[in-house]
Amino acid sequence: MSESSSKVTADHLRRDAYLYVRQSTLYQVANNTESARRQYDLRGRAVALGWPAEKVTVIDIDQGQSGASAADREGFQRLVAEVSLGRAGIVLGLECSRLARNNADWHALLRLCAFNDTLICDEDGLYDPATINDRLLLGLKGTMSEAELHFIRARLQGGLLAKATRGELALRLPTGLVYDAAGNVVLDPDSGVRGVIAHLFTTFEATGSASATVKAFASDALRFPARHLTGPHAGQLYWAPLRHDHVLFVLHNPRYAGAYFYGRRRQVTDAEGNHHTVVKAREDWTTLIPGAHPGYISWEQFETNQATLTANAAARGEDRKAGPAREGPALLQGLVVCGKCGRRMSVRYHRRCEGTLVPDYTCQREGIATGTPPCQSTCGAGIDTAVADLVLQSLTPLALETALAVSAELTERAAEADRIRATSVERARYAADAARRRYLAVDPSNRLVADTLEADWNHKLRELNDTQDDYERASQDDAATLNDQQQQRIRALTADLPALWHAPATPMRERKRLIRLLVTDVTLIRSSEHITAHVRLPGGQQHTLTVPRPLTAYEQHTTPAATVALIDELMADHTFDEAVTILRERNILSGWGKPFTVPSLTALCRARNIPSLCDRLQAAGMRTLAEVAHDLGTAPDTVKKWQRLGLITGRRVDGRREHLYHPGQHCPGDNPRRDATLRRYQKLSDPTATISTARSSDQQPDKASVSIRSSIEGAV
Ligand SMILES: [Zn+2]
Numbered sequence: 001m002s003e004s005s006s007k008v009t010a011d012h013l014r015r016d017a018y019l020y021v022r023q024s025t026l027y028q029v030a031n032n033t034e035s036a037r038r039q040y041d042l043r044g045r046a047v048a049l050g051w052p053a054e055k056v057t058v059i060d061i062d063q064g065q066s067g068a069s070a071a072d073r074e075g076f077q078r079l080v081a082e083v084s085l086g087r088a089g090i091v092l093g094l095e096c097s098r099l100a101r102n103n104a105d106w107h108a109l110l111r112l113c114a115f116n117d118t119l120i121c122d123e124d125g126l127y128d129p130a131t132i133n134d135r136l137l138l139g140l141k142g143t144m145s146e147a148e149l150h151f152i153r154a155r156l157q158g159g160l161l162a163k164a165t166r167g168e169l170a171l172r173l174p175t176g177l178v179y180d181a182a183g184n185v186v187l188d189p190d191s192g193v194r195g196v197i198a199h200l201f202t203t204f205e206a207t208g209s210a211s212a213t214v215k216a217f218a219s220d221a222l223r224f225p226a227r228h229l230t231g232p233h234a235g236q237l238y239w240a241p242l243r244h245d246h247v248l249f250v251l252h253n254p255r256y257a258g259a260y261f262y263g264r265r266r267q268v269t270d271a272e273g274n275h276h277t278v279v280k281a282r283e284d285w286t287t288l289i290p291g292a293h294p295g296y297i298s299w300e301q302f303e304t305n306q307a308t309l310t311a312n313a314a315a316r317g318e319d320r321k322a323g324p325a326r327e328g329p330a331l332l333q334g335l336v337v338c339g340k341c342g343r344r345m346s347v348r349y350h351r352r353c354e355g356t357l358v359p360d361y362t363c364q365r366e367g368i369a370t371g372t373p374p375c376q377s378t379c380g381a382g383i384d385t386a387v388a389d390l391v392l393q394s395l396t397p398l399a400l401e402t403a404l405a406v407s408a409e410l411t412e413r414a415a416e417a418d419r420i421r422a423t424s425v426e427r428a429r430y431a432a433d434a435a436r437r438r439y440l441a442v443d444p445s446n447r448l449v450a451d452t453l454e455a456d457w458n459h460k461l462r463e464l465n466d467t468q469d470d471y472e473r474a475s476q477d478d479a480a481t482l483n484d485q486q487q488q489r490i491r492a493l494t495a496d497l498p499a500l501w502h503a504p505a506t507p508m509r510e511r512k513r514l515i516r517l518l519v520t521d522v523t524l525i526r527s528s529e530h531i532t533a534h535v536r537l538p539g540g541q542q543h544t545l546t547v548p549r550p551l552t553a554y555e556q557h558t559t560p561a562a563t564v565a566l567i568d569e570l571m572a573d574h575t576f577d578e579a580v581t582i583l584r585e586r587n588i589l590s591g592w593g594k595p596f597t598v599p600s601l602t603a604l605c606r607a608r609n610i611p612s613l614c615d616r617l618q619a620a621g622m623r624t625l626a627e628v629a630h631d632l633g634t635a636p637d638t639v640k641k642w643q644r645l646g647l648i649t650g651r652r653v654d655g656r657r658e659h660l661y662h663p664g665q666h667c668p669g670d671n672p673r674r675d676a677t678l679r680r681y682q683k684l685s686d687p688t689a690t691i692s693t694a695r696s697s698d699q700q701p702d703k704a705s706v707s708i709r710s711s712i713e714g715a716v
Contacts, residue, residue, distance in 0.1 A: 007128045008049050008090075012119055015089030017046040020079055021060035038123070039094045045121060046092055057082075076105070083112045090119040090126075095145070106142035110135060164262035167289045171262070174253050175225050175237075176296065185255075185293035193225045193237070194296075200224070200242070200250055201297050201305075208308055208325075210247040217242040251309060254288065257302035258295025262287040325512035330359030331384040332522050333512060338363035339525030339534070341375050359384065361524060378526045379550040383533050386545045388511075390535060391518050392498050400494045404487055421471045428467040432460040559591040559604060567601070568610050575613050576601050577655040598655060614653040614660065622651065622660040632665070 021039045023032065046056045062075035082088045091113065113120055114129040120138060121127070127134035163169040173185060176197040180186045188194055199222070203213045217224065223239035224246055254261050263286025265277050282288065290299045297305075326333060328349060336345040345361045352358055359380035367374040435457040442449050500506060501514075520536040526549065535543040566588070570579040576598045583596045590596055590604070605612055611619070618624070628648070629636045642648050643659065650659035 007119060007126055011117070012089035013050050015118075016082075016087055017049075017051040017056045017090045017092060018079055018082055018088050019043055019046065019056055019058045019092045020062075020075065021058060021094075022062045022073075022075070035094070042092045042094060042121070042123070046090065049090070049121070049126070051090070080109060080112060083109065083116055083118050086116045088113075088116070088118045090121055092121045095122050095124075095141075103142055103146045106145070107139065110138055110142070161286065165287050167260040167262075167287060167292055169262060172229075174250070174255055175227055177255060177293075187294055187296070190225075190237070196222065196224060197250070197256070197296055200247065201256075201301075204247070204251060204305065204308075205301075209312060210244055210251065210309065213247050214242055214244050248309070251305050254290075254302060255293075256296045257290070257299050258293050259288060259290040259299060259302070260292035261285055261289070325509045325516065327507070327509055328359065329357050329384075329508050330361075330380055331388060331508075331512060331515055332361070332380065332519075333359075335516065335519060335521050336361045336380075337521050337523045338375055339523045339532070341366065343375070345524065347380070376524070376526050378524065378531055382547040382550055383522070383524065383531060383545075386533065386547050387515070387519065387522060387535055388501070390543055390545060391515065392501060394537075395494050395497055395518075397491070397494055400491065404490070418475060421474055425464075425467050425471050428460070428464040432457070432464045435460040557591040563588055563590075564604075564608055564610070567604065571605065571610055571613055572616065573613065575652065575654050576605075612653075614658070617651060617653060617660045621663050623663055624660060625658070628661040628665065 019040075019042055021036070023036065040058070043053070043056050043058065047053050059075040059079055061078075062073045079088075079091065083091065091109075110120075110129050112118070114135060117130055119126060119128055120134075127138050129135045129138060160169060170179065170183065173179065176188050176193055177185055178188050200213060200217075203216050204210065207213055207216065218241065222242065224242040225237055225239055226246075228234050228236050228238065250256060263284075264280060266280050268276050268278050270276065328347065330347040330349070333347050334344075336347075337343070338345050341363060343363055343365050345363045346365075348360045348362055349357045350360060360377060361380045361383070362377040363375035364377070366372070435453070439450070439453040439457045442453055444450055501511065518537065520538050522536070523534040525532045525534075528549070530549050531547045533545040533547065535545060537543070567579065567583075570582060574582065580596050580598055580601055583601075588596070590600055594600075596604075602612075604610070623631065625636045625639060628650075629639045632639065639648065639661070643650050643661075648661060648665045650661040652658070653660050
C-alpha cells in the first residue's frame with residue numbers, strides 16, 4: 001500500500017479524481033446491484049489515497065451501454081476529454097473491462113494517461129501508466145479483457161453453431177410453418193393461412209413483381225397472416241394488409257422452399273463504431289440445407305423467384321437494367337441506352353392533342369445530378385415502331401427455317417464432337433487398364449519398381465476421371481437441342497406472331513415481355529436530322545436502324561415560310577387589321593391551322609421581327625401624334641381636330657385609329673386659306689364660342705389655340 005501511495009504526488013492530488021461506473025445492460029443495472037455498489041465504493045479508495053471527497057467526480061451516464069466500442073459511450077468520451085485536458089489526477093474503475101472491452105480504446109486511454117501523468121486505479125491496485133512495468137501490466141489486462149469478451153461469446157455461440165450446422169437448431173419459423181409435437185417443421189394446420197401463402201406465390205409468378213403482388217392483394221381486399229411474437233397474445237395469429245416488405249421477406253426466405261438455413265446475415269461495425277447488418281452471399285451462409293422440411297414452393301421455383309427479384313432490382317441503382325415490364329406504351333422501356341454517354345435512358349410520356357400517350361426516351365440522370373440540361377432526349381414513337389418491325393421481320397417463316405436448319409447442323413456437329421470426346425475417354429480408360437496390368441504383373445517384393453508403377457496407375461486413373469468429367473459436362477451443354485414437337489410449335493408460333501402482336505387485345509406488357517426475349521438493348525443517338533438506333537439481339541447480332549427525327553412541336557406548328565414572306569409584303573402598306581382581312585380572304589392559315597387574328601398576327605410579326613406598318617412609316621420619317629404636337633407647339637387633341645378638318649395630313653397605322661403624320665407640316669395659322677376654312681367651320685358650328693377647346697374650364701387654352709384666335713381676331 002505504501003508503494004501505491006508513493007505513486008500519488010501533490011501534483012496528482014491538485015487535479016480531480018474521476019470514477020467511471022458502467023454496467024453493460026439495463027438488466028444488470030436493475031438486478032446486479034452488488035456490482036454497482038462495489039463500483040461506487042471505489043470513491044472511498046480515492047479518498048483514502050488523499051483526494052478530498054468533493055474532488056471525486058463520478059461519471060455514470062454510460063449505464064446500460066456495452067463496453068465493446070467507445071462510439072456511443074458519452075461518459076467514456078468525456079473521461080478521455082478530461083484526461084486529455086490534464087484535469088484528471090487519477091481515473092478509477094472497478095476493473096479494466098469497465099473502462100474498455102476494446103483494445104484500441106483502452107490503449108488510447110493508456111497513452112493519454114501516460115502523457116498527462118494520470119494514475120489509473122482498479123480494485124487490484126494503483127498504476128502509473130508512465131512507468132513501463134505498470135503500463136505493461138495494464139496493457140495485458142486490457143488484452144485479457146478483450147479476449148475474455150471473445151471467449152464468453154465463443155462459448156455461447158459455439159454450441160449454437162454446431163447445432164445450426166447440423167440443421168438441428170430450432171429457429172423461429174415464418175408464418176405458415178410451425179413445429180409439430182415432435183419438433184418437426186410442418187405446414188401450418190390452418191388451411192386459411194396455407195391458402196393465402198400459396199396465393200402469394202402464385203400471384204408473384206403471374207405478375208413477376210412484388211409491388212404488383214401487393215396491389216393484387218389490396219384490390220382483392222386480401223389480408224396476410226402474422227403471429228404476435230411477444231406480449232400477452234404471443235403466438236396468436238392476426239391478419240393485416242399485405243405490405244411490400246412482407247412479400248420480399250416471404251420470397252427471399254428459403255424456409256418457404258423447405259430449406260433450412262442459418263447465418264444469412266452478419267453484423268459489421270464501421271470505423272465510427274456503428275453496427276450494421278449485412279446480408280452475406282449465399283455461399284458464405286453458415287448452413288443451407290435444401291429439402292430439410294416441407295415447403296410451399298420447390299427449390300427450383302425459389303431460385304427462379306430470386307432471379308426475377310434480382311432482375312427487377314437491377315432497374316434501380318447505378319447501371320440500371322430493364323425492370324419488370326409495365327403497362328405504359330413505351331415498347332423499349334428499360335432497354336434503351338444513351339449512345340452519347342452510355343447510361344440507361346428513362347421513359348417519360350406526353351399526351352398528344354388527340355389523347356394518345358407518346359413515349360419519350362430521355363438521358364437525364366447526369367442532368368438531374370448536376371442541374372444541367374438532359375444529355376439527349378427524343379420522342380420514342382418512331383423508334384418503337386421500327387424496332388417492332390425489325391423483330392417481326394426477323395421472325396418470318398423463312399428466317400425460322402434457316403434457324404432450324406442451323407440448329408440441326410449444330411446438333412449434328414455436337415454429335416460429331418461427342419464421338420470425338422468419347423474416343424478420348426476410351427483412350428484414357430485403356431491407358432489406365434494398361435497401367436493396372438503392368439502394376440499387377442510386377443513382383444510386389446520389387447518395391448522400387450512396384451512403387452513407380454503404382455504411382456503411374458494412380459496418375460492414369462486421375463486422368464481417366466478428369467476426361468470422364470469433361471465428357472459429361474460437355475454432353476450436358478450440348479443436350480439442349482430441339483425435338484420435332486418443339487420445332488412444330490415454334491413454326492406455328494411464328495406464323496401467328498404478327499397477328500398476335502397487332503391484336504388490340506394483346507396487353508402492352510406482353511409485347512414488352514416478348515421484345516425483352518428478342519432484344520438485348522437499343523442504343524440511341526439523336527442527330528439534328530435523324531435518330532440512329534443500334535439494336536443488339538441476344539445472339540450477339542447487331543442491326544442499325546435510322547429513323548427520321550420526329551418534328552418538334554415548334555416545327556409542327558411553325559407558320560410556312562411562304563406565308564411569312566407574304567405577311568412581310570403585306571405589312572409594307574397595310575395595318576394589322578387590313579392584313580388579317582386580306583389573309584382571311586385568301587384563306588391562308590397560321591401554323592396551328594387556324595385563321596389569323598390581329599393578336600396572332602401581331603405576335604407572329606414580333607416573333608419573326610417583321611416590322612409593322614407603323615414601324616416602317618416611322619423609320620421613313622413620319623411623326624407620331626405627340627411628336628407633331630410638339631413640333632407645332634400645340635396639344636395632341638388640336639392636331640387631331642386639324643387633321644379632321646384636313647388642315648394637316650396623316651396615315652392610319654392601326655385598328656385603334658392611331659395615326660402617323662407627314663413631316664414638315666406647318667401650323668394652320670401660317671396659311672391664310674386654311675384660316676378662312678377654319679373661320680367658316682367656326683361660324684357653322686357655334687358662332688359665340690371661341691376656338692379654344694372649352695371642354696373644361698380648368699384647362700388653359702393652349703398656345704396654338706391662342707395664336708389661331710388672335711389671327712382670327714386680327715383678320716376680323
Ligand atoms: Zn446520355
